[in-house]
């Protein structure tokens with residue numbers, strides 16, 4: 001008989017349930033390398049079609065399926081079932097309002113992203129050809145531009161939980177993505193927003209975000225970089 | 236559940252889809268008229284995010300290049316089924332559209348001199364096929380991610396209105412115009428009717444109908460089914476691209492960029508077999524050629540592994556530093572999905588369903604067009620399409636790598652601009668028809684209320700397996716006829732499908748079942764088009780008709796959906812005349 005693994009899944013249907021509960025499902029391991037998302041699909045397709053979660057690319061680049069799995073935030077599509085200790089406890093990302101089951105409301109997370117002006121700002125007219133950028137200048141964007149807006153980092157951060165106005169690691173990392181771009185001319189506008197007690201100074205280097213980021217990015221370091229620039233500007 | 240309430244929204248333009256094509260269109264349109272985007276997912280979750288290798292443009296940053304060579308490669312790659320006016324337009328627009336994207340902030344990789352980095356890619360050559368050329372503009376191997384984020388950022392900057400997590404259910408028509416679209420709010424439940432002057436579809440591809448696929452879960456070809464249901468045709472659906480290098484067992488893509496950077500394929504004897512199939516460019520031949528060569532090797536017992544059912548892709552001879560710098564995403568994918576450190580061992584790969592060459596028929600302005608062998612093409616007022624869901628046709632029977640990201644930018648932009656012109660010429664919205672959206676609303680109600688005995692997944696499983704077996708890299712009259720019957724049967728079973736979830740809030744069961752209904756519908760068009768086309772051209776390979784037949788088949792297939800659910804096929808000529816240069820006459824294709 002095929003091996004089975006218990007998934008303990010957070011359930012909440014606002015149309016029916018007064019409060020959330022956990023439901024156990026026995027997921028059958030049918031091939032080596034099965035991901036948590038494969039297990040969730042098996043549950044939805046074969047056991048209980050009412051289970052709700054988000055998914056799209058199934059290869060860790062679209063950021064739809066950030067979940068809290070055995071207590072740590074990660075993407076279900078690139079997390080091997082065999083790497084987890086059963087029973088596998090699956091919850092929605094912490095601290096955000098739950099829409100249904102594993103689906104959370106990302107409005108607050110996205111609004112904070114919008115706040116930091118996450119787009120290239122330029123005032124000088126562009127040349128006819130591309131703006132030049134040396135490979136060294138471009139390298140400064142590595143570790144920043146790969147962010148997939150999965151919210152794993154921000155929702156793992158105690159400061160983000162405690163301070164409803166804190167921009168959070170993801171928005172701050174995304175502001176660094178542009179501030180450190182040699183082509184960008186909007187650093188001052190952005191610093192006005194992030195140089196604030198709900199901005200970079202709210203980060204107390206708890207480091208949860210680094211562990212949570214499925215793209216192996218380092219928001220704490222990015223925030224540190226921004227703090228350094230701000231301190232330099234002061235003197 | 237009470238579901239009769241329909242909220243009405245009025246915009247000049249609604250764009251359905253927020254991948255590269257939809258976002259580029261939104262940018263072009265939102266500056267001029269009241270524009271909104273409707274998308275099943277948050278824009279950056281769209282499938283464009285997965286594109287890896289790059290986007291083609293003759294920037295000549297590494298070596299001299301010419302749009303005419305690009306055009307030649309694209310026409311040849313299309314196995315001469317591409318429309319040469321649209322292809323000329325595409326290739327000439329490419330440099331400008333890439334520079335524009337750079338100005339928007341796209342984080343391209345860079346050359347030492349600070350210009351955009353370019354690499355080689357399959358089918359792209361200099362001097363009309365002489366040797367491979369560096370034409371693919373890349374952001375490492377995360378080009379699609381960088382692109383969709385850049386476009387989304389610019390949309391935010393320009394204040395574009397988004398209806399995210401809304402699922403389009405029906406195209407609305409009246410007085411010969413497309414007048415809007417009906418959608419379902421996935422998060423809260425409920426119907427929304429978008430009344431427009433112009434509607435642009437950018438709903439992407441569909442290879443979720445195959446078991447082994449590079450495509451995202453959401454790539455279910457909704458736009459095609461909605462188009463067919465509204466009475467419009469879809470074009471050339473039998474041309475489905477199988478990418479040579481999907482990870483064995485899962486299908487995830489290993490970009491051609493790997494071969495562009497020097498990787499190559501070997502069979503179980505360690506032989507670089509591609510030299511036998513494509514003596515000039517070997518592993519950088521176009522995709523249909525490489526996929527077929529791999530399938531041939533496997534067929535003849537030269538596949539690798541205990542079952543002899545895969546090929547090995549070698550990169551371990553390359554400098555590990557180069558791999559980590561230029562192909563970091565590939566390294567990650569191979570490691571996570573195949574347990575292989577590709578700096579040390581080869582990656583097991585198989586051909587995998589990847590891309591839809593066919594789609595909603597358009598001209599080179601992104602206008603959806605009707606036409607036939609003896610009536611010239613004419614636009615459908617108010618209806619536009621761009622990107623993978625559309626068929627301009629720049630890819631013909633086989634798409635070259637990096638030409639899709641280019642296609643979505645060029646035709647997204649042009650389609651958006653054309654829609655704006657149309658809106659400005661139309662003083663008032665054409666009124667909605669009576670009972671607008673009734674069919675879409677009834678469909679949802681029927682599914683939610685159904686008490687049948689069929690499960691969605693069982694039908695989808697069979698669809699995936701049988702499409703792969705009977706309508707894959709190789710096809711014959713026998714397999715296609717069999718598949719036609721299977722589809723009839725699956726459609727019958729689908730009528731009895733029952734949902735577990737009867738609720739309104741985030742009902743994924745409902746969405747996936749709607750998607751399955753769409754897939755069954757256009758799969759019929761794929762299979763019937765393939766059955767009728769008794770030749771081999773590009774990605775459509777008939778074992779029983781292995782030659783290309785220009786005399787009878789140098790024409791586009793159009794598939795219509797009859798009221799009784801059957802497919803009616805029609806045809807229209809290939810637009811062989813380019814805009815300014817002489818026609819590239821059909822020739823035998825060798826690489």
Ligand SMILES: Cc1cc2nc3c(=O)[nH]c(=O)nc-3n(C[C@H](O)[C@H](O)[C@H](O)COP(=O)(O)OP(=O)(O)OC[C@H]3O[C@@H](n4cnc5c(N)ncnc54)[C@H](O)[C@@H]3O)c2cc1C
Pocket residue numbers: 251252253254255256257273274275276278281282283284285286287288289290291378379401402403404437438439440449450451453454457458488490589590621622623624636637638639640641643
């Ligand atoms: C793994 C992979 C790698 C690739 N690499 C390259 C490459 O290197 N170079 C290249 O040129 N091409 C590449 N391609 C192909 C290219 O990425 C796609 O063809 C292209 O991105 C499609 O873009 P699009 O905007 O047309 O559609 P998509 O990006 O797929 O967007 C479709 C949009 O439509 C929306 N939608 C769909 N149905 C509905 C509905 N019913 N209601 C509401 N919204 C809906 C979705 O929400 C989404 O926003 C690759 C493809 C894959 C799979």
Ligand code: SF4
Pocket residue numbers: 146147148149150151152153154169170173212213214215216217219
């Ligand atoms: S920084 Fe990492 S964890 Fe945070 S949103 Fe971006 S990808 Fe996700």
